[in-house]
Amino acid sequence: MQKTLSRPASPAVVSNTIVPSGKIVIEPPSGLPHINWRELLAYRDLFYFMVRRDIQVLYRQTVLGLAWAFLRPFISMILFTFIFGRVARLSSDGVPYPLFSYTALVPWTYFATVVQTATTSLITNSNMLTKVYFPRLVFPLTPVLSKLPDFLLALGLLPVFMVVYRVWPTPYVLVLPVLVVMMAATAAGLGMWLAALAVQYRDVNHASQFLIQILMFAAPVVWPVSLMTARFGETARLLYGLYPMVGVIEGFRAALLGTVPMPWDLIGIGAVSASALLFSGAYYFRHMERRFADVA
Amino acid sequence: MSRIAIEVENLSKRYRIGLAQEEEQDTLGGALLSWLKAPMTNFRRLQRLSRFDDGEEADVIWALRDVSFQVAEGEAVGIIGRNGAGKSTLLKILTRITPPTTGRAVLDGRVASLLEVGTGFHPELTGRENVYLNGTVLGMTAREIDRKFDEIVEFSGVAKFIDTPVKRYSSGMRVRLAFAVAAHLDPEILLIDEVLAVGDAQFQRKCLGKMNEIANEGRTVLFVSHNLPSIEALCARAFVLDEGRLVFSGGAREAVSFYLNRQVFGLASGVDLRHHPHRLPGDREPIFTSLRLLNADGLETSSFAIGEPITFELRLDLGEEELETPFITIAIEKRGIPICALTTRFMVAQRFTLTGQAMARCTWRPGWLTPGEYTVSRVTLKAGASAERLDHIEEVLAFEIVERDVYGTGKIARKDTLLVPDGTWQFF
Numbered sequence: 215m216q217k218t219l220s221r222p223a224s225p226a227v228v229s230n231t232i233v234p235s236g237k238i239v240i241e242p243p244s245g246l247p248h249i250n251w252r253e254l255l256a257y258r259d260l261f262y263f264m265v266r267r268d269i270q271v272l273y274r275q276t277v278l279g280l281a282w283a284f285l286r287p288f289i290s291m292i293l294f295t296f297i298f299g300r301v302a303r304l305s306s307d308g309v310p311y312p313l314f315s316y317t318a319l320v321p322w323t324y325f326a327t328v329v330q331t332a333t334t335s336l337i338t339n340s341n342m343l344t345k346v347y348f349p350r351l352v353f354p355l356t357p358v359l360s361k362l363p364d365f366l367l368a369l370g371l372l373p374v375f376m377v378v379y380r381v382w383p384t385p386y387v388l389v390l391p392v393l394v395v396m397m398a399a400t401a402a403g404l405g406m407w408l409a410a411l412a413v414q415y416r417d418v419n420h421a422s423q424f425l426i427q428i429l430m431f432a433a434p435v436v437w438p439v440s441l442m443t444a445r446f447g448e449t450a451r452l453l454y455g456l457y458p459m460v461g462v463i464e465g466f467r468a469a470l471l472g473t474v475p476m477p478w479d480l481i482g483i484g485a486v487s488a489s490a491l492l493f494s495g496a497y498y499f500r501h502m503e504r505r506f507a508d509v510a
Numbered sequence: 511m512s513r514i515a516i517e518v519e520n521l522s523k524r525y526r527i528g529l530a531q532e533e534e535q536d537t538l539g540g541a542l543l544s545w546l547k548a549p550m551t552n553f554r555r556l557q558r559l560s561r562f563d564d565g566e567e568a569d570v571i572w573a574l575r576d577v578s579f580q581v582a583e584g585e586a587v588g589i590i591g592r593n594g595a596g597k598s599t600l601l602k603i604l605t606r607i608t609p610p611t612t613g614r615a616v617l618d619g620r621v622a623s624l625l626e627v628g629t630g631f632h633p634e635l636t637g638r639e640n641v642y643l644n645g646t647v648l649g650m651t652a653r654e655i656d657r658k659f660d661e662i663v664e665f666s667g668v669a670k671f672i673d674t675p676v677k678r679y680s681s682g683m684r685v686r687l688a689f690a691v692a693a694h695l696d697p698e699i700l701l702i703d704e705v706l707a708v709g710d711a712q713f714q715r716k717c718l719g720k721m722n723e724i725a726n727e728g729r730t731v732l733f734v735s736h737n738l739p740s741i742e743a744l745c746a747r748a749f750v751l752d753e754g755r756l757v758f759s760g761g762a763r764e765a766v767s768f769y770l771n772r773q774v775f776g777l778a779s780g781v782d783l784r785h786h787p788h789r790l791p792g793d794r795e796p797i798f799t800s801l802r803l804l805n806a807d808g809l810e811t812s813s814f815a816i817g818e819p820i821t822f823e824l825r826l827d828l829g830e831e832e833l834e835t836p837f838i839t840i841a842i843e844k845r846g847i848p849i850c851a852l853t854t855r856f857m858v859a860q861r862f863t864l865t866g867q868a869m870a871r872c873t874w875r876p877g878w879l880t881p882g883e884y885t886v887s888r889v890t891l892k893a894g895a896s897a898e899r900l901d902h903i904e905e906v907l908a909f910e911i912v913e914r915d916v917y918g919t920g921k922i923a924r925k926d927t928l929l930v931p932d933g934t935w936q937f938f
Binding site: 237238239240241242243257259260262263264266267270271274275341342343344345346347348414415504507508 | 603610615623625632634647649650652
């Protein structure tokens with residue numbers, strides 16, 4: 215691990231004070247919650263160090279270290295290839311099943327890990343919650359960034375598989391960053407919803423595992439969207455697109471493997487619902503935030 | 511009149527304490543039914559944690575009630591009160607950790623709070639990494655920490671280990687590093703809760719010195735502590751809180767004596783504990799029924815000579831319940847400074863059982879304590895180390911230790927120390 219700390223490149227800040235000098239008025243919460251962007255911005259260094267802490271701590275004292283970033287999607291891929299590819303013989307839109315499922319598992323693993331970590335983030339950090347004030351949104355949003363390196367590493371293995379199976383990417387790989395943003399937004403939105411619920415209702419903690427499992431089978435991770443369209447028609451396909459991970463996963467496959475034409479419809483619909491999830495999650499979180507210290 | 515730094519108006523906060531106990535079912539059918547209904551009842555119970563009806567409910571307490579005060583810029587003000595008097599709640603509201611139920615507070619200036627040292631410390635990270643993490647948690651920017659980093663490390667005295675993971679630190683080192691970060695916050699308004707109760711005596715003095723420095727630099731300090739002498743030393747003014755209300759506001763010395771006079775109903779040789787006003791609220795019926803203080807002759811008294819053993823006779827009403835080797839603790843303080851805790855946990859080797867109308871008697875040989883007023887600051891009963899408290903009373907009663915010609919010189923020892931030295935001189 216490196217010992218010197220590099221700092222985030224930040225624009226020149228004249229003032230040193232984090233809480234802008236000025237009056238702080240403390241009153242009982244009333245009315246609709248709002249998101250205090252200025253304050254979030256003021257605490258960006260904290261956000262940076264929280265993300266850093268997460269990344270640094272993740273693989274300390276493990277034997278395999280960073281290899282875990284590949285291993286999790288890789289092991290799932292082997293499992294799924296056997297069960298869904300060989301035994302159940304699900305369609306994989308004409309590409310080898312391992313490649314088909316790994317391409318989906320890379321974004322999916324990121325999504326699942328972020329949602330899971332965000333859900334428990336307030337509870338695992340409850341000692342901070344009750345002792346010091348800072349924008350609580352930092353907690354569920356930290357994994358959204360801190361899990362990105364793992365995602366990129368897992369993604370880095372994909373070209374190896376593609377070479378092995380002689381599958382070449384389409385020019386649409388340039389769209390991948392958009393899909394990554396969409397994936398992160400969806401994970402953040404759901405993470406904020408579940409985190410806020412989990413503080414008061416610990417059941418959410420236990421249930422989130424199953425929820426994520428259900429969401430995985432609901433997403434086209436082990437099977438292609440074409441299977442769905444074939445059975446239920448085009449309207450069902452568009453409705454299905456409301457689940458943002460559908461557009462993300464199909465988009466990944468279309469861009470990297472060229473299995474289907476770029477599913478712009480799914481991506482468009484998904485982007486709308488991902489934004490809705492993100493904003494509603496942030497507002498719900500802010501709404502519940504007032505109670506965190508009392509019920510945590 | 512200088513600028514107002516902290517202005518608090520009619521601040522109140524209500525909490526719901528605990529989750530009400532379930533009624534017990536004694537039939538299989540009843541138990542099955544209540545088990546099936548459990549998710550629904552649990553849901554309502556959890557919801558009630560943060561919802562309040564208008565009426566006064568039994569399990570709702572007002573941790574703070576209509577508290578108003580002003581603190582001028584540059585003032586150091588202490589807040590004293592028993593446990594549960596609302597001190598911590600007040601700080602939590604002022605630090606925005608929890609919102610008030612009603613009322614309003616205005617803080618004018620950059621605020622830093624210290625409710626705990628080392629918040630956010632991660633054992634796997636090095637000292638250096640933790641300084642940055644902890645500093646930003648407390649509200650500093652990375653540039654600010656860069657600037658003060660050397661100073662922080664020097665103050666902490668752990669420079670040699672700054673690149674070692676914190677999990678390899680001793681707890682003392684950890685606390686020193688954490689306080690060093692906090693001490694360099696550079697706020698205009700500083701809110702502090704009892705952080706001085708950590709670290710060794712030398713480091714505590716260093717902390718007090720640093721806080722004094724902060725107070726003398728014209729910063730505004732709000733300081734909550736049990737340690738009355740340090741309140742007197744640090745603060746010019748102090749508030750006394752009792753049961754959520756502000757009952758006194760004035761000079762620190764006056765506040766301390768007001769507090770001492772108020773909390774204890776004069777010296778007492780015994781006290782009825784069944785309806786003690788300082789029992790901490792809980793779901794259970796009171797268990798302790800009385801406490802008596804006996805001298806070496808077995809006579810009930812409230813004054814003891816220096817060195818004289820003191821016997822505490824504690825009666826309990828356990829009803830049907832049988833307690834297997836419970837932890838009973840009697841804590842003694844002098845003006846807010848803990849003297850000792852007499853506890854069955856460490857002092858009793860054999861197992862014992864208490865049931866029905868029980869009695870526990872503890873004889874304490876206090877050594878040569880300086881004459882003055884002492885308090886039984888707490889009696890608690892727990893079923894085991896990690897079990898919940900079955901009963902808990904604070905500021906139970908006061909007794910005094912009176913002078914005695916211990917040296918046979920006819921001269922009386924100094925009173926400004928904790929101990930009358932039990933020793934001899936020799937000359938050659």
